[in-house]
Amino acid sequence: MDLWTRRKFLIASGVVGAGALAAGGAVIGWQDLAHGAATRPLAGGTPVLVLVTLYGGNDGLNTVIPAGDSAYQDARPDLAYTPGQVLDVGEGLGLNPALKGLHSLWGAKELAIVRGVGYPQPSHSHFQSMDIWQTASPSAPATTGWLGRWLDAHGRDPLAAVSLGGTLPPLLAGATTSGSALPLGAFHLPKGRTLASFTALGAAASDDPATLAAAATADRDLLTVAHTFGPVLDGLPTSNSTATSTPTSTSASTGGAASGSGGEGSLAQQLDVVAACVAAKAPTRVYAVSLGGFDTHAGEKATQEQLLGEFDQAVSGFLGKVAHSANPVVLAAYSEFGRRVQANANQGTDHGTAAPLFVAGAPVRGGFYGAQPSLTDLDAGDLKFTTDFRSVYATLLDRVLAADPKQVLGQDFPRLGFV
Amino acid sequence: MKADATGAAATAPSTRAQVAHLLRRAGFGGRADEIDAAEQAGYEATVAALLAGPVGSADPGVAATPPPAFADIPAPGRDPAARKQANRQRAQQYLQLASWWLDRMVRASGPLVEKRTWFWHGHWATSVVKVRSAALMLRQNQTLRSLGGGDFGALAQAMVRDPALAVWLDEAGSTRQAPNENLARELMELFTLGVGHYTEDDVRAAARALTGWRLDRTSGQLVFVPAAHDDTPKTVLGRTANYDSVALVDLLVDQPASHAWVVTRMWNRYAAPGPVPADVMSRLQTAYGSGRDLTALLRALLLDPVFRGPAVVGALAKQPVEYVVGALRALGVTPDDADRTMLLAALRRLGQVPFEPPNVGGWPSGDAWLTAAAVQARLDFARWAVTKADLGVVSSAPVGSRVDATARLLGLDAWSARSRAALQEVAGQPRTLVALALAAPEYAVN
Numbered sequence: 003m004d005l006w007t008r009r010k011f012l013i014a015s016g017v018v019g020a021g022a023l024a025a026g027g028a029v030i031g032w033q034d035l036a037h038g039a040a041t042r043p044l045a046g047g048t049p050v051l052v053l054v055t056l057y058g059g060n061d062g063l064n065t066v067i068p069a070g071d072s073a074y075q076d077a078r079p080d081l082a083y084t085p086g087q088v089l090d091v092g093e094g095l096g097l098n099p100a101l102k103g104l105h106s107l108w109g110a111k112e113l114a115i116v117r118g119v120g121y122p123q124p125s126h127s128h129f130q131s132m133d134i135w136q137t138a139s140p141s142a143p144a145t146t147g148w149l150g151r152w153l154d155a156h157g158r159d160p161l162a163a164v165s166l167g168g169t170l171p172p173l174l175a176g177a178t179t180s181g182s183a184l185p186l187g188a189f190h191l192p193k194g195r196t197l198a199s200f201t202a203l204g205a206a207a208s209d210d211p212a213t214l215a216a217a218a219t220a221d222r223d224l225l226t227v228a229h230t231f232g233p234v235l236d237g238l239p240t241s242n243s244t245a246t247s248t249p250t251s252t253s254a255s256t257g258g259a260a261s262g263s264g265g266e267g268s269l270a271q272q273l274d275v276v277a278a279c280v281a282a283k284a285p286t287r288v289y290a291v292s293l294g295g296f297d298t299h300a301g302e303k304a305t306q307e308q309l310l311g312e313f314d315q316a317v318s319g320f321l322g323k324v325a326h327s328a329n330p331v332v333l334a335a336y337s338e339f340g341r342r343v344q345a346n347a348n349q350g351t352d353h354g355t356a357a358p359l360f361v362a363g364a365p366v367r368g369g370f371y372g373a374q375p376s377l378t379d380l381d382a383g384d385l386k387f388t389t390d391f392r393s394v395y396a397t398l399l400d401r402v403l404a405a406d407p408k409q410v411l412g413q414d415f416p417r418l419g420f421v
Numbered sequence: 422m423k424a425d426a427t428g429a430a431a432t433a434p435s436t437r438a439q440v441a442h443l444l445r446r447a448g449f450g451g452r453a454d455e456i457d458a459a460e461q462a463g464y465e466a467t468v469a470a471l472l473a474g475p476v477g478s479a480d481p482g483v484a485a486t487p488p489p490a491f492a493d494i495p496a497p498g499r500d501p502a503a504r505k506q507a508n509r510q511r512a513q514q515y516l517q518l519a520s521w522w523l524d525r526m527v528r529a530s531g532p533l534v535e536k537r538t539w540f541w542h543g544h545w546a547t548s549v550v551k552v553r554s555a556a557l558m559l560r561q562n563q564t565l566r567s568l569g570g571g572d573f574g575a576l577a578q579a580m581v582r583d584p585a586l587a588v589w590l591d592e593a594g595s596t597r598q599a600p601n602e603n604l605a606r607e608l609m610e611l612f613t614l615g616v617g618h619y620t621e622d623d624v625r626a627a628a629r630a631l632t633g634w635r636l637d638r639t640s641g642q643l644v645f646v647p648a649a650h651d652d653t654p655k656t657v658l659g660r661t662a663n664y665d666s667v668a669l670v671d672l673l674v675d676q677p678a679s680h681a682w683v684v685t686r687m688w689n690r691y692a693a694p695g696p697v698p699a700d701v702m703s704r705l706q707t708a709y710g711s712g713r714d715l716t717a718l719l720r721a722l723l724l725d726p727v728f729r730g731p732a733v734v735g736a737l738a739k740q741p742v743e744y745v746v747g748a749l750r751a752l753g754v755t756p757d758d759a760d761r762t763m764l765l766a767a768l769r770r771l772g773q774v775p776f777e778p779p780n781v782g783g784w785p786s787g788d789a790w791l792t793a794a795a796v797q798a799r800l801d802f803a804r805w806a807v808t809k810a811d812l813g814v815v816s817s818a819p820v821g822s823r824v825d826a827t828a829r830l831l832g833l834d835a836w837s838a839r840s841r842a843a844l845q846e847v848a849g850q851p852r853t854l855v856a857l858a859l860a861a862p863e864y865a866v867n
Contacts, residue, residue, distance in 0.1 A: 058780075126606065126621055126624065127606070127610055127616055128780075128782075129610075129616065129782065130616055190797065190800075190801070192800070192857075195846060195847060196847055196853050196857065198846065199843045199844065199846045199847045199853075199857055200800075200843075200857055200860065201843075202839065202842065202843030202846070203839070203840055203843045203844070203857065203860065203861050203862065204862070205839050205843075207837060207838075207839050210837070210862075211735050211736075212736075212788075213735055213736055213737065213738055213787075213788060213791075213866050214735060214837070214862050214863065214866050215862075216738070216788045216791045217738065217791050217862035217863075217865035217866055218839075218862040219791070220791040220792055220793055220795065220796045220865070221796050221860065221861075221862060223792070223793035223796070224793040224794075224796040224797055224800075294779075294780075297603075297780075299590075299591045299601055299602075299603040300591045300594070300601070300603075344599070345599065346591075346595070346599045346600065346601040346602070347594055347595055347596040347598060347599035347600070347601060348591050348594045348595065348601050350591065350601070352601065352602040352603065353602065353606070382621070
């Protein structure tokens with residue numbers, strides 16, 4: 003594998019930003035988004051997909067937990083939950099105690115749990131496996147994200163897919179069209195003549211080299227954001243309070259060395275903006291949000307519970323807000339891999355393979371999909387996957403985005419019945 | 422400048438543009454007088470002078486910024502008030518540590534060593550948020566500073582023995598009964614080889630080689646516990662031996678893939694993103710050589726014709742620390758105690774606080790930093806910085822020359838027609854002029 007490929011993996015992780023990767027994609031579009039909401043609002047009834055990326059490799063076995071299985075208890079005595087601690091969902095499984103909101107959704111039949119999701123010959127590298135998930139190309143490196151290819155094939159509208167946070171995840175980068183990356187936070191512009199001068203500084207010039215052009219675009223974007231999308235952001239909590247926080251208060255990032263983060267601001271802040279955009283009928287079909295910190299090689303239990311709690315509150319709060327919107331919302335959450343069955347010596351787990359994936363929302367048919375992987379029939383200590391992740395994508399493309407999965411994924415995959 | 426289809430400028434940069442570029446990449450940018458002197462001396466002589474710069478206390482800026490001494494923070498026990506107090510103390514030490522390094526970067530007369538240490542901090546990216554010890558992070562920083570220009574093998578040996586890295590990647594506490602793979606994987610994937618040059622079995626075998634280390638929090642030392650070390654034979658990269666951490670690192674740094682990886686990492690941060698051109702790769706690997714000489718590599722990189730050429734000049738965006746340190750050096754601002762919190766808050770908004778990389782892969786490079794949110798943070802920083810600076814060289818110039826005077830002050834070799842016209846509009850107000858210049862596209866480019 004050459005080094006250029008390696009760089010793509012770094013891009014995939016957010017380690018190298020994907021701004022430069024957007025093939026001809028205009029970087030941003032708050033103004034366009036607001037304009038779009040006013041002039042071509044999303045038609046009522048058109049479904050919206052929200053994709054949550056959990057960076058770092060969330061431990062699936064301690065998320066949807068086979069607490070009654072003695073193989074589970076034996077493999078990780080210091081990390082295991084007892085049957086009495088988990089939130090029962092039947093078939094010998096229970097949710098992590100931090101997932102109270104999701105448990106309510108399960109009771110309301112609005113949560114689907116897809117079990118054993120993975121792909122053949124799994125990679126244990128954060129960066130490579132995340133690249134595989136985001137490009138939907140397990141066998142060979144690809145230069146486009148799966149939703150980027152959907153953008154390419156469906157009207158090439160950069161506003162159709164939007165990520166929250168400063169940089170664009172590769173999953174939204176297509177060959178001819180890329181989604182838009184929207185920043186969070188409050189803005190204070192210069193005034194009067196200084197503003198006019200600042201505005202002129204960011205003017206597009208056809209002979210700018212690439213990096214200079216990107217810098218000018220960023221200057222220009224600040225104006226469009228502040229001027230025209232301010233009203234949607236008004237009334238939302240700003241991310242400024244996080245600006246001066248000390249390291250000790252950013253407890254969510256204590257998870258580990260490869261936590262990664264696709265965005266800025268908490269997951270709840272990102273989803274607040276998504277809820278506002280959905281309510282404003284922005285012409286966006288797909289929103290990408292993220293939460294990092296799941297690389298729990300040591301001291302896993304407390305860290306993961308705290309992160310899952312943050313995830314649970316943000317997601318259930320968000321789904322409550324959009325429950326009665328004119329556009330049905332389907333939320334799906336995935337991570338680049340699960341973790342090893344056996345705990346290591348540091349009360350943590352190393353990189354693993356297959357894991358459960360959540361799909362939630364009012365249009366979702368709650369229940370289990372896919373078979374639970376065996377805890378005893380392992381592949382070098384790792385779970386064997388039972389459901390190809392591209393079946394999940396194919397279902398979302400077909401049933402939520404009304405697209406032809408074959409066109410995006412290169413081949414067809416069996417649908418799952420979760421929506 | 423004319424752009425071709427790939428966005429690279431087609432014409433060769435002037436000597437002045439080349440030395441200004443050199444001072445930005447090898448350090449944190451030059452002031453006008455430094456660029457004048459470099460242009461006078463010539464490109465090669467400037468490279469030689471940068472590499473022969475004063476070291477340690479021979480550098481007055483280094484002598485003026487001795488590293489802080491950190492008091493031990495005793496374990497607070499279970500009392501919530503005591504825990505809160507300990508957390509406050511720790512946060513205070515983190516602030517002190519990051520501020521100290523920023524001070525050092527701003528004040529060092531020979532910036533090459535600090536820039537190189539900054540590069541290695543991004544390579545062996547370790548965060549205080551998990552390590553939870555300013556003292557251990559400082560020790561790692563000093564290791565990176567003292568070994569960052571020597572034999573890469575010696576640096577790598579020191580790093581697998583580094584207490585902060587051992588906490589960060591869970592080397593500390595990993596035992597033969599249940600080896601932790603975190604360090605083993607990242608050692609191969611990010612630090613020495615690059616992905617694709619090892620297998621999963623190699624990771625598991627290397628993890629066994631790295632077992633047996635425990636951190637003594639009192640002394641801050643890694644202690645080897647033979648009973649916890651796996652001393653059975655392991656097969657790594659096709660070779661079987663009773664590897665321990667020393668033998669493992671020796672094996673890794675001698676791989677041809679490792680030579681190419683170190684060259685690529687350095688090229689991508691000092692020169693340009695993307696693959697290293699084949700001719701450049703060959704020249705830089707020759708310089709690196711079997712002695713893995715990092716100074717010879719950096720010298721060859723800075724002298725390489727491609728590095729001085731249109732494909733590399735202007736091909737990177739400034740990382741936030743480069744932006745802030747460069748601006749403070751240009752403006753002659755030495756932050757005082759009251760400024761420290763403000764500076765770190767600005768860097769936090771920009772997404773780059775020293776000693777807090779987001780993950781083991783380090784910080785992004787390139788256009789990822791060029792976002793609307795970052796422009797807002799840069800504007801706020803610039804409006805603050807100009808109030809601290811003596812802008813006499815701008816305000817004493819005639820209004821018609823102030824835009825050029827500002828370029829000289831900030832070490833820019835040219836403005837685009839767009840920026841020149843925009844800045845001329847506010848030339849009557851020197852502070853506004855310089856603040857806007859710091860938010861201009863030209864100043865965001867490295």
